[in-house]
Amino acid sequence: MVLGHESAGTVVSVGNAVTSLKAGDRVALEPGYPCRRCSPCLSGHYNLCPDMRFAATPPYDGTLTGFWTAPSDFCYKLPENVSLQEGALIEPLAVAVHITKQGNIQPGQSVVIMGAGPVGLLCGAVAKAYGASKVIAVDIVQSKLDFAKSFTATHTYLSQRVSPEENARNLIEAADLVENGGADCVIDASGAEPSIQASLHIVRMGGTYVQGGMGKDNITFPIMALCLKEVTAKGSFRYGSGDYKLAIDLVASGKVDVKKLVNGVVPFKKAEEAFQKVKEGQVIKILIAGPNEKVEESEGLDTSVDEKKLKENEKASAAGGCC
Template sequence: MASSNLSFVLNKPNDVSFEERPVPKLQNPHDVLVAVNYTGICGSDVHYWQHGAIGHFVVKDPMVLGHESAGTVVEVGSAVKTLKKGDRIALEPGYPCRRCPACLSGHYNLCPDMVFAATPPYDGTLTGFWVAPVDFCYKLPDNVSTQEGALIEPLAVAVHIVKQARVQPGQSVVVMGAGPVGLLCAAVARSFGATKVVSVDIVQSKLDFARSYAATHTYASQRVSPEENARKLLAVADLPDGADAVIDASGAEPSIQTSLHVVRMGGTYVQGGMGKSDITFPIMALCLKEVTARGSFRYGSGDYKLAIDLVASGKVDVKALINGVVPFRDAEQAFKKVKEGQVIKILIAGPNEKVDKAIDTTVDENKLKAAPVTGSTGCC
């Protein structure tokens, strides 16, 4: 076994280092040891790197970053029946207690004792080897690459959000934000049968990509009142009665405010974006339209499986979001690219993975023109 367990460690804000750590050992008979092949960078990783905290999650001790990973099984525990050495898997990176009321009611994503990769104090997956319970490792079908496997995590976030929106065939869905999560929400909404999917952003190049990807319509949010933005958006999308469902995947206050004016009478609003903890929220629109408002946090029962099925069946294309793959030693540069808004999704190869070329900093112009991201705060 190639045995580098080099890890990408956040020591404190804007201070990262590479550290060779001991290869972890199986903790119980239902565990598997996974060689991490590819890891995507999430806005939350970048936020921890820059600020050292997201809400009440504060990095107090050095923490390995990363939680969007796929890899290859290298060892299985004695009770493991469903995976074997050599299987390629998508890693679900959060492990609930399995005993609390949330877990027992089937909402394990709400477990208060969740051990989630790269959410302090827990280390993340930007490392050589990772131990996981077998039921949180999902075998990838032959037609889904391991690189695509790394995008199952953000896709599962989008699956959970769109499920929360209860999207039905023939419905209209407006998605605020055309970052990776918003793009994937648009794609999942289409796969659920939504016939009109409107992507909204403040960056035109992101909207151009969204239109080529999954959106049937786009709207560039303007510096006008939420009511005025909503009026213009609904006109562009030809939705005179409002949208059946509105998803916020931006976390930006103006977009959340606009959403409540965009949703139809009796429609559904889902808060997927994580921005400021407290904002001014148009409760009168919520009340008068009898809007159903739901939150969405990570992913739960069936979401990873559905995400993989959507990719395997060709209903959602995650490959289109990958701008490049970089060697492990280029992890910090890759984080910089994400921070600068120059990529949609960049993958970091595991420390034991060979990557032919050095960091691919050239962004495919067809995917995204470099543009600074403002408004979305990456969680807090």
């Protein structure tokens, strides 16, 4: 199966009825195509369409290919100041936009984000753009937190091997959230059971909790905290109406700098090494040039894989905490 769902490209040709695009236009590609007829589609929640055809989701092939055919309204023309490379990152940013919308974040609020992987980092950036005054990044890997701090986080918290309640108490104190009774919104972008458990103890009375990360199907969940604090709990899946457009606006206006997440670009033939490099945990995003693209030598990246680091990161991921 062909992989890939985070992509941008240049239009080669358009159908007779297409008026919004022309050959040569640079576009970000939304990679899932809903039926447009079912009740989720008609109610404006097309991400929930049961007949969605989504790239790299069996049985559908992905976008890591030379040519791709898409409905014109799922191709978003990039403004002149947004590069194709940034265009490829509109997909994970749209995921973060959707998660953050579910969090209903208001200006001045505090937001805790569990997991400082790409989606967690982008949720922090979007929350900041929405006016959050405190963005607290949480992870089990210090180097990821250091990056989060240099990206958009106002505070970081290194998760300890203690109970979720104790981690929650320590975080609330460290991020000066005691007076607020916890965070206004907690986003889990890790899917890890201990993070999810801590989230319910971090959120304040009447606050909002959003599950963005995906991990195990079933976990032990602190449902009493949800009930007693009257927490609004929401799921988040991919992205829907308006999310891609907002993601592009955030990049074009300079509010979210997705370039900072890119460690390099590799030619198509080095795709496998790029996947290994990400698995190794030393990079955030590596872009793979399409088979028709020429990659400049300067954009090359050392793709030699460090087996020791690869094993260490696999262990860290198994322990939970990264997205």
